Amino acid sequence: MxxxxxxxxxxxxxxxxxxxxxxxxxxxxxxxxxxxxxxxxxxxxxxxxxxxxxxxxxxxxxxxxxxxxxxxxxxxxxxxxxxxxxxxxxxxxxxxxxxxxxxxxxxxxxxxxxxxxxxxxxxxxxxxxxxxxxxxxxxxxxxxxxxxxxxxxxxxxxxxxxxxxxxKARLIDICYPRDLEIEIDKLHQLIQVNDVTDKHSRWTSIKLLESDKQTRDEVRLHSNGTDILDQAKISVGRIEGLFKDTGRAIISSARYGFIQGAMRECVVESLVDSVDYSRQIDRVLTNRWLGLPIFGLFMWLMFKLTYDIGSIPMDWIDRGLVALMNFISDLLPDSMFASLLVDGVIGGVGAIAVFLPNIFILFLIIAVLEDSGYMARVAFIMDRVMHNIGLHGKAFIPMIMGFGCNVPAIMGTRILESRRDRILTVLINPFMSCSARLPVYVLVAGAFFPENAATVIFSMYILGIVAAIGSGKLFSRTILKGMSKPFVLELPPYQRPTLRSLVLHTWERGYLFIQKMGTVILVGSVIIWVLGYFPTEVELDRDYGSERTTLTLEYDSQFIALESKFKKSVDQDRSGYHSEMIVYESSSSYLELLEQYQLLKKELSSEKNQQLSSLRQQEIGDITEQKWIGRVGKIFEPIVRPLGFTWRESVALITGFVAKEIVVSTYGVLFGVGEDVDEGSQGVISGLRSSGMTPLVALSFLVFTLLYTPCLATVAAIRRETGTWAYTLFSIAYSLGLAYSLAFAVSYFGRMFNWLS
Amino acid sequence: MFNFKRPRHKLHISDENDLRLSDLKPGEKGRITEIGGSENFRHRLIEMGLTRDAEICVDKYAPLRDPMELIVKGYHLSLRGMDAEKIAVERIV
Incomplete structure (x- = not known):
C-alpha cells in the first residue's frame, strides 16, 4: 500500500x-x-x-x-x-x-x-x-x-x-479550563448536529473561539453556518469577558497551561551544573565588541573562498568551452547552424556557466552558516542596520553577496522567512555592483579618468549602495508597505552541520541555477545571436573588397621598390669592393645592407598587416551597424541621445543585457579591435576617445551601466524567486528608469556647470 | 536611538508600576504582566511562549545595542527594543 x-x-x-x-x-x-x-x-x-x-x-x-x-x-x-x-x-x-x-x-x-x-x-x-x-x-x-x-x-x-x-484512535483531547471547555462543547455539539462529515469538529470549534478567519469562512458555507457563527459570537464574547483578552490569546495561553502540566509530570530537571556550550560560543560571536569584527571576518572569508577557489574550476570550464567551440568549428562546415551552436548557444550559455563554481561554493558556505546556527546570529548582529531599510537582519547576507554576483545573491534570499522581505531584497539587490560590471568601469574610467580611475570606480560602488538603500526605503514605504512582520527571531543552539545535509542543500539550490541556464539564458543568448547574425547580406557604403585589393597592391609595389633599391645599392657596393680574400657575399658591408633591408621589409609587412586588420575591423564595425542589432541600436539612439550616447553605447548596453561584461567585448567589435579585448585594451580606449565621447558622457554611461536592468541571468533569478512576472517587469522598468534619470541628471547638470566637457 | 523621544507605547498598566522588558538590563529577570501592540504581534509572542506570567531573562544586547537577546522557556529569542517596549514586566529578584 x-x-x-x-x-x-x-x-x-x-x-x-x-x-x-x-x-x-x-x-x-x-x-x-x-x-x-x-x-x-x-x-x-x-x-x-x-x-x-x-x-x-x-x-x-x-x-x-x-x-x-x-x-x-x-x-x-x-x-x-x-x-x-x-x-x-x-x-x-x-x-x-x-x-x-x-x-x-x-x-x-x-x-x-x-x-x-x-x-x-x-x-x-x-x-x-x-x-x-x-x-x-x-x-x-x-x-x-x-x-x-x-x-x-x-x-x-x-x-x-x-x-x-x-x-490510530488513541488521540486524547487537550484539556482547557472549565469555562473554555463549556463553550467548546456548545460549538462542538452544534457542528456535529449540523455537519457529520466534519472530521475534526473539536478543532473547528476551538478555531471558532479564536475567531480564525479561515475557519469562519469555511463554516459559513455549511448548511447551518449562520447558526454556528451566531453561537461562536456569543461564546467568544463570554470568554473574552471572563478572561479579559482575545479568544486567540486565551486559547494559546491555555495550551501552554496544558503543556506546563504535562511537563511537570514527565520532565525532571536535574540540578547538575550543565554547560551551555552554545551560550559560551555566543559570548564571543555575538559579543558587544567582538561580534561585529568577527562577522566582518566571516564575510570577508566567504567572499575570498567563493571567488578565489571558484576561479580555479572557472578557468577549467572556460578552457573546456573554448576547446569545445574550436572542436565544433573544425567539425562543422562554416554555416549558420555552426555559428548558432558556437557563438549563440555555447558562447552565451558558457558565459554564464563559468559562474557555476562560484555559485556552488557560495551555496555551500551558506549551508554551513545556516546549519550551524550562525545565520540567526547574523540577523541578530545586523538587524539594527537592515531595519533602517525596512528589512530583517538576515537580508544583509544576500546584499553583500550581490557584490560578487547578483544571481546567487537573489537565490540566497530564500534564507528570509517573510515573502515581503524576500521581494524587497530581490528588488534592491541588482543595485549592488556585481563583479561583471567591474571590467566596464575599468575600461571607461581608464580611458577618460586615467588620473582618478580608482576614485571613479569606488564611487560607482557607493552609488550602487545608495541606490539600494534609497530604493529599499522607498519600496518599504510604498509598494511593500504594511506587509512587514515583527522581528521575533529564535537563536537556536549551535550545531555541527552534517556533511549529508550540506551536500543536499548545496545541490538543491545549485541545481535550480543549472535548470535556469538550460532555459531562460539559452533562449536569451539565441535571441542576441539572431540579432547579431541577420541579415546575412548587408550593403556597405564602402567597398571593402576593392579597398583591400588596392591596399595589397600598394604594399606589393612598395615591396618591389624596396627590393630594387636594395639590389641597386648592392650593385653599387659590389663595384667598389676589391678584396680577394673574402667573397663579396660574406663581406661586412654586404651583411649590413642585407640586415637593413630585412628590417625595412619586416616593418613594411607589419604595417601592411596592421592596415589590413584595421580595415577589416572597420568593416566589422560597419557590418554590425547594418545588422539587426545595430539597427536596434539606431532605433534607441534618439532615446539615449539626451544622455549624450550614440548608437554605439546603445548597442553596447543592449548586449550588456545578456551579461554586463559583454559591454566591453561589444565595444571591441564596434571599434574594430576584435572581440578579444580586455579592459586595458589600447584600441578600445583610443576608439572611445576618438568617438567624440566626453568624460562627462563617459561618467553618465558608467552610471547607466551600474543601475540599468540587470543581466538576463539576474532577471531569470528574479522571476524565479518572486514567482511572478509582475515584480520581474517592475524590477526591469524601475532600474531602467532610475538608470536613465540619474544618467540624465549627470549629463544635464554636467553641461549646465560645464564639468568634464 | 530615537526611542527616547517617542512617547511610549500605551498599556493598561498603572503609571507608577510601569516597567517594560526594554528597561531590563542584561542578566535581569522579569515576569510578563501585559503585552501590547497589534493583535498579530501579541498572538505571535504568546505562541512563542511569552504568555502572561511567563518568566523572561534578558541575556544581552546586540553589538549595535538593538535587538536584544532573551531567554524564555529555556530557549533563546531575539526581539527589537521597540517591540520589547510593548511588553510590561515586573522585576524578579
Missing amino acids: NFNIAVAGNPNCGKTTIFNALTGAKQRVGNWPGVTVEKKSGHYNQSDHKFDVIDLPGTYSLAAFSAEETVVRQYLENDEADVVVNIIDASNLERNLFLTTQLIELGKPLVLVLNMMDMANEKGLQIDVDTLATLLGAPVVPVVGRTGEGIDLLKEKILRVSTEISM
Missing part, C-alpha cells in the same frame, strides 16, 4: 535531518502551488509498503500567519496525509509542544519524535517518554537525528500507525 507521511515541526527542530534520514537521497524539491515556499518530498519502502514523505515547512503554530503556516495547515486539513510525524526538539520541549497540541486537535494519526535527546540530556533534562506518550495519546520515539540513532524504531512506529487500526 501507499501511505502519505507528513513531517511537521518547529523551525530549528532538526526536521530536515530526520526527513533526510528517512528518505535518503531520493528527494524532489519543488514549490507549493501558488506560493514560493519550498516543497520537499521523498519516499522509502518498508514491508511491501511505500511511504511518500512530505517535509512540511517549519512552523511554530498553525495560525496561518505566514505563507509557511498556511501551507502546512491547508495540507493537514485537506486530509492528504495518512500519518503526521511531529518532530520535537527535546531540548526545547515546552515551546515545541505548542505545535503538537494543535496537531493533536487536528485528529490525524500522529507519531511524536523527540529529537536531539543527547542535547536534552546535556542540558540535564530527564524526559519520561512513556508518561509523555500517555499524556499526549500518541507514540513517542526518542531519536538523535544527527547520528541516526532511533530512526529504525521510528520507521517501525510509522508502519504500525499506518497499518494497524488500533494504533
Whole structure:
C-alpha cells in the first residue's frame, strides 16, 4: 500500500535531518502551488509498503500567519496525509509542544519524535517518554537525528500507525479550563448536529473561539453556518469577558497551561551544573565588541573562498568551452547552424556557466552558516542596520553577496522567512555592483579618468549602495508597505552541520541555477545571436573588397621598390669592393645592407598587416551597424541621445543585457579591435576617445551601466524567486528608469556647470 | 536611538508600576504582566511562549545595542527594543 507521511515541526527542530534520514537521497524539491515556499518530498519502502514523505515547512503554530503556516495547515486539513510525524526538539520541549497540541486537535494519526535527546540530556533534562506518550495519546520515539540513532524504531512506529487500526484512535483531547471547555462543547455539539462529515469538529470549534478567519469562512458555507457563527459570537464574547483578552490569546495561553502540566509530570530537571556550550560560543560571536569584527571576518572569508577557489574550476570550464567551440568549428562546415551552436548557444550559455563554481561554493558556505546556527546570529548582529531599510537582519547576507554576483545573491534570499522581505531584497539587490560590471568601469574610467580611475570606480560602488538603500526605503514605504512582520527571531543552539545535509542543500539550490541556464539564458543568448547574425547580406557604403585589393597592391609595389633599391645599392657596393680574400657575399658591408633591408621589409609587412586588420575591423564595425542589432541600436539612439550616447553605447548596453561584461567585448567589435579585448585594451580606449565621447558622457554611461536592468541571468533569478512576472517587469522598468534619470541628471547638470566637457 | 523621544507605547498598566522588558538590563529577570501592540504581534509572542506570567531573562544586547537577546522557556529569542517596549514586566529578584 501507499501511505502519505507528513513531517511537521518547529523551525530549528532538526526536521530536515530526520526527513533526510528517512528518505535518503531520493528527494524532489519543488514549490507549493501558488506560493514560493519550498516543497520537499521523498519516499522509502518498508514491508511491501511505500511511504511518500512530505517535509512540511517549519512552523511554530498553525495560525496561518505566514505563507509557511498556511501551507502546512491547508495540507493537514485537506486530509492528504495518512500519518503526521511531529518532530520535537527535546531540548526545547515546552515551546515545541505548542505545535503538537494543535496537531493533536487536528485528529490525524500522529507519531511524536523527540529529537536531539543527547542535547536534552546535556542540558540535564530527564524526559519520561512513556508518561509523555500517555499524556499526549500518541507514540513517542526518542531519536538523535544527527547520528541516526532511533530512526529504525521510528520507521517501525510509522508502519504500525499506518497499518494497524488500533494504533490510530488513541488521540486524547487537550484539556482547557472549565469555562473554555463549556463553550467548546456548545460549538462542538452544534457542528456535529449540523455537519457529520466534519472530521475534526473539536478543532473547528476551538478555531471558532479564536475567531480564525479561515475557519469562519469555511463554516459559513455549511448548511447551518449562520447558526454556528451566531453561537461562536456569543461564546467568544463570554470568554473574552471572563478572561479579559482575545479568544486567540486565551486559547494559546491555555495550551501552554496544558503543556506546563504535562511537563511537570514527565520532565525532571536535574540540578547538575550543565554547560551551555552554545551560550559560551555566543559570548564571543555575538559579543558587544567582538561580534561585529568577527562577522566582518566571516564575510570577508566567504567572499575570498567563493571567488578565489571558484576561479580555479572557472578557468577549467572556460578552457573546456573554448576547446569545445574550436572542436565544433573544425567539425562543422562554416554555416549558420555552426555559428548558432558556437557563438549563440555555447558562447552565451558558457558565459554564464563559468559562474557555476562560484555559485556552488557560495551555496555551500551558506549551508554551513545556516546549519550551524550562525545565520540567526547574523540577523541578530545586523538587524539594527537592515531595519533602517525596512528589512530583517538576515537580508544583509544576500546584499553583500550581490557584490560578487547578483544571481546567487537573489537565490540566497530564500534564507528570509517573510515573502515581503524576500521581494524587497530581490528588488534592491541588482543595485549592488556585481563583479561583471567591474571590467566596464575599468575600461571607461581608464580611458577618460586615467588620473582618478580608482576614485571613479569606488564611487560607482557607493552609488550602487545608495541606490539600494534609497530604493529599499522607498519600496518599504510604498509598494511593500504594511506587509512587514515583527522581528521575533529564535537563536537556536549551535550545531555541527552534517556533511549529508550540506551536500543536499548545496545541490538543491545549485541545481535550480543549472535548470535556469538550460532555459531562460539559452533562449536569451539565441535571441542576441539572431540579432547579431541577420541579415546575412548587408550593403556597405564602402567597398571593402576593392579597398583591400588596392591596399595589397600598394604594399606589393612598395615591396618591389624596396627590393630594387636594395639590389641597386648592392650593385653599387659590389663595384667598389676589391678584396680577394673574402667573397663579396660574406663581406661586412654586404651583411649590413642585407640586415637593413630585412628590417625595412619586416616593418613594411607589419604595417601592411596592421592596415589590413584595421580595415577589416572597420568593416566589422560597419557590418554590425547594418545588422539587426545595430539597427536596434539606431532605433534607441534618439532615446539615449539626451544622455549624450550614440548608437554605439546603445548597442553596447543592449548586449550588456545578456551579461554586463559583454559591454566591453561589444565595444571591441564596434571599434574594430576584435572581440578579444580586455579592459586595458589600447584600441578600445583610443576608439572611445576618438568617438567624440566626453568624460562627462563617459561618467553618465558608467552610471547607466551600474543601475540599468540587470543581466538576463539576474532577471531569470528574479522571476524565479518572486514567482511572478509582475515584480520581474517592475524590477526591469524601475532600474531602467532610475538608470536613465540619474544618467540624465549627470549629463544635464554636467553641461549646465560645464564639468568634464 | 530615537526611542527616547517617542512617547511610549500605551498599556493598561498603572503609571507608577510601569516597567517594560526594554528597561531590563542584561542578566535581569522579569515576569510578563501585559503585552501590547497589534493583535498579530501579541498572538505571535504568546505562541512563542511569552504568555502572561511567563518568566523572561534578558541575556544581552546586540553589538549595535538593538535587538536584544532573551531567554524564555529555556530557549533563546531575539526581539527589537521597540517591540520589547510593548511588553510590561515586573522585576524578579
